[in-house]
Amino acid sequence: MDAFTTITGLVAPLDRLNVDTDQIIPKQFLKTIKRTGLREGLFYDWRRRKDGSQDPAFFLNQPRYQKATILLARDNFGCGSSREHAPWALLDQGFRCVLAPSFADIFYNNCFQNGILPVVLTGPEIQALFEGVTAREGYQLTVDLAAQQVTMPDGASYHFEIDPFRKDCLYRGLDAIGLTLQHAGRITEYEQRRRTQAPWLFQDVR
Amino acid sequence: MAAQTLFEKIWNDHVVRAEPDGTTLLYIDRHLVHEVTSPQAFEGLAVAGRTPRRPGAALAVPDHNVPTTDRRVAIADPISAKQIQTLDDNCKTFGITMFGMNDIRQGVVHVIGPEQGFTLPGMTIVCGDSHTSTHGAFGALAFGIGTSEVEHVLATQCLVQKRPKTMEVRVDGQLSPRCSAKDVILAIIGKIGTAGGTGYVIEYTGSAIRALSMEGRMTLCNMSIEGGARAGMVAPDDTTFAYIEGRPMAPKGALWDQAVTAWRQLATDPGAKYDAVVELRAETIAPQVTWGTSPGMVTGVDGNVPDPRTMGDDKLRQATERALEYMALLPGMPIRDIKIDKVFIGSCTNSRIEDLRLAASFAKGKKVASTVHAMVVPGSGLVKQQAEQEGLDRIFKESGFEWREAGCSMCLAMNADVLQPGERCASTSNRNFEGRQGAGGRTHLVSPAMAVAAAVEGHFVDIRHWS
Ligand code: SF4
Numbered sequence: 001m002d003a004f005t006t007i008t009g010l011v012a013p014l015d016r017l018n019v020d021t022d023q024i025i026p027k028q029f030l031k032t033i034k035r036t037g038l039r040e041g042l043f044y045d046w047r048r049r050k051d052g053s054q055d056p057a058f059f060l061n062q063p064r065y066q067k068a069t070i071l072l073a074r075d076n077f078g079c080g081s082s083r084e085h086a087p088w089a090l091l092d093q094g095f096r097c098v099l100a101p102s103f104a105d106i107f108y109n110n111c112f113q114n115g116i117l118p119v120v121l122t123g124p125e126i127q128a129l130f131e132g133v134t135a136r137e138g139y140q141l142t143v144d145l146a147a148q149q150v151t152m153p154d155g156a157s158y159h160f161e162i163d164p165f166r167k168d169c170l171y172r173g174l175d176a177i178g179l180t181l182q183h184a185g186r187i188t189e190y191e192q193r194r195r196t197q198a199p200w201l202f203q204d205v206r
Numbered sequence: 207m208a209a210q211t212l213f214e215k216i217w218n219d220h221v222v223r224a225e226p227d228g229t230t231l232l233y234i235d236r237h238l239v240h241e242v243t244s245p246q247a248f249e250g251l252a253v254a255g256r257t258p259r260r261p262g263a264a265l266a267v268p269d270h271n272v273p274t275t276d277r278r279v280a281i282a283d284p285i286s287a288k289q290i291q292t293l294d295d296n297c298k299t300f301g302i303t304m305f306g307m308n309d310i311r312q313g314v315v316h317v318i319g320p321e322q323g324f325t326l327p328g329m330t331i332v333c334g335d336s337h338t339s340t341h342g343a344f345g346a347l348a349f350g351i352g353t354s355e356v357e358h359v360l361a362t363q364c365l366v367q368k369r370p371k372t373m374e375v376r377v378d379g380q381l382s383p384r385c386s387a388k389d390v391i392l393a394i395i396g397k398i399g400t401a402g403g404t405g406y407v408i409e410y411t412g413s414a415i416r417a418l419s420m421e422g423r424m425t426l427c428n429m430s431i432e433g434g435a436r437a438g439m440v441a442p443d444d445t446t447f448a449y450i451e452g453r454p455m456a457p458k459g460a461l462w463d464q465a466v467t468a469w470r471q472l473a474t475d476p477g478a479k480y481d482a483v484v485e486l487r488a489e490t491i492a493p494q495v496t497w498g499t500s501p502g503m504v505t506g507v508d509g510n511v512p513d514p515r516t517m518g519d520d521k522l523r524q525a526t527e528r529a530l531e532y533m534a535l536l537p538g539m540p541i542r543d544i545k546i547d548k549v550f551i552g553s554c555t556n557s558r559i560e561d562l563r564l565a566a567s568f569a570k571g572k573k574v575a576s577t578v579h580a581m582v583v584p585g586s587g588l589v590k591q592q593a594e595q596e597g598l599d600r601i602f603k604e605s606g607f608e609w610r611e612a613g614c615s616m617c618l619a620m621n622a623d624v625l626q627p628g629e630r631c632a633s634t635s636n637r638n639f640e641g642r643q644g645a646g647g648r649t650h651l652v653s654p655a656m657a658v659a660a661a662v663e664g665h666f667v668d669i670r671h672w673s
Pocket of ligand 1: 617
């Protein structure tokens with residue numbers, strides 16, 4: 001996983017509530033056995049009009065947002081299915097950071113596993129960013145994980161909260177499984193203790 | 207010791223290690239695996255040269271992609287076929303038990319776990335699927351995870367977690383006749399909203415919940431995620447134990463007695479505190495129908511489609527306008543006037559034997575309207591077999607329903623069962639997102655009884671007054 005330290009990049013606004021992972025990446029793209037190449041499926045249905053042609057009104061079809069690395073979103077972003085294809089597709093499109101007033105739990109978690117930083121800001125802060133990005137082409141933000149700060153073009157900034165453990169893993173791009181395996185001895189001890197307390201939990205599936 | 211909730215007891219029993227900041231290494235007892243969210247996890251294991259820590263704790267099944275038509279012929283879609291083949295190969299390589307497509311025990315992952323006695327009270331259970339919350343019906347802590355975490359659990363049998371908050375959703379009183387667990391959970395989501403449970407584990411309590419069968423409790427817990435909660439649970443009781451006893455993977459003999467004794471200790475202690483409490487009266491719950499593109503967009507069948515012009519909040523108004531446009535519904539129109547083209551009875555929410563018995567009891571002697579195409583997809587091969595032994599398949603077929611093989615089917619339309627653009631479906635599944643059942647398709651979530659009545663009448667009717 002790529003580490004996340006600081007990025008400065010173009011912002012793309014997705015002004016809809018409750019964006020679910022079925023919209024982020026529809027089912028027909030879940031048949032893959034790879035993590036890459038999902039960009040084509042990102043917001044597949046929303047990108048198209050009824051006749052199948054590209055909808056120029058959809059934000060990602062507009063040239064000004066093509067190179068965006070920061071996605072600006074509304075409440076409950078990423079709700080629904082647990083598909084990790086959603087962050088994979090965002091990453092494939094070039095997004096490294098999503099800003100929203102709230103996220104669905106599983107999606108939020110999946111972002112961290114893939115080097116994407118989900119940032120929670122307040123409703124009014126997000127609203128101000130929406131106004132900024134729609135008012136001006138080329139609108140950029142700087143997101144600094146170490147300082148937990150989102151800085152606007154005028155130099156003003158918003159602070160955000162993040163769990164220290166998650167922050168550290170993302171900042172250093174750590175392999176989560178490798179970290180857990182450092183505690184293999186503790187896991188074995190736990191299993192031995194549990195096996196005597198609740199032996200039915202250790203019957204193998206057959 | 208301080209009074210504890212069901213959730214706290216299970217959580218505490220599974221802490222391998224906790225950091226001072228609360229980051230916890232949580233032990234996972236059981237792991238369900240399906241074909242869509244696992245290939246990249248197995249690939250990750252192989253690339254890192256790792257092996258599953260406890261292959262015997264996992265059970266795999268293909269369900270999302272499988273055709274619900276004749277299984278003896280090869281799967282028409284080569285990409286679906288490849289994904290299913292990949293699961294098969296991975297399970298062989300890594301020593302994981304799999305119920306193959308032609309195994310009678312095959313079915314939707316959240317139907318087969320409970321059916322086999324794989325799901326037990328007090329366990330931590332995960333699956334790369336958000337409806338893993340279903341298994342909480344047994345008094346287990348069960349939640350959906352992403353593919354990276356699937357790999358993490360395979361490699362370590364643990365997950366790194368922060369402890370969620372707890373919410374009690376209390377439903378007291380008696381449900382109206384013909385109202386079911388599906389109506390209860392839709393009403394709860396309508397009340398708390400689709401993000402109301404975010405960050406929480408829900409425990410469902412109260413006399414109306416106690417009165418539910420295991421199938422009903424599974425329906426309820428299944429849709430916890432539609433209310434934003436990763437997990438929902440019901441304390442285990444005699445109903446739970448009676449359901450589990452004798453199932454193939456359930457403990458037997460002295461081990462069974464020992465387990466039941468332990469499970470009786472799991473219920474929330476009197477005086478234990480939740481971080482939030484929500485209360486509903488069962489009598490006030492009408493049969494529910496969703497009208498929009500999010501499960502929280504729901505109302506009673508005796509209600510009307512809302513009018514966005516009366517909504518004060520801008521964002522909410524826009525979302526409602528958009529949903530009505532997508533759904534092609536007029537503001538203020540009675541729910542009962544909504545005409546449907548298709549009916550889908552199935553999915554991990556409502557495809558168990560009790561659901562099918564109930565649906566068949568309403569379908570008996572009736573005919574599906576000539577304008578409607580209706581199908582029933584059992585949750586597993588064993589549910590199908592049981593239903594056929596009871597003659598339910600004949601009742602459905604005589605009424606004009608199609609009777610299919612087990613799988614996820616039109617719940618997410620990853621196989622060939624798909625809504626056409628503009629088609630409107632009464633569905634017993636759990637998600638009414640745009641395009642969920644096919645691009646441009648329109649989904650209304652309802653209970654099995656409501657789905658049957660809609661199939662017969664061609665539009666929604668109030669099942670409480672349907673003859
Ligand atoms: S039936 Fe539907 S919700 Fe359930 S596991 Fe299958 S696709 Fe997911």
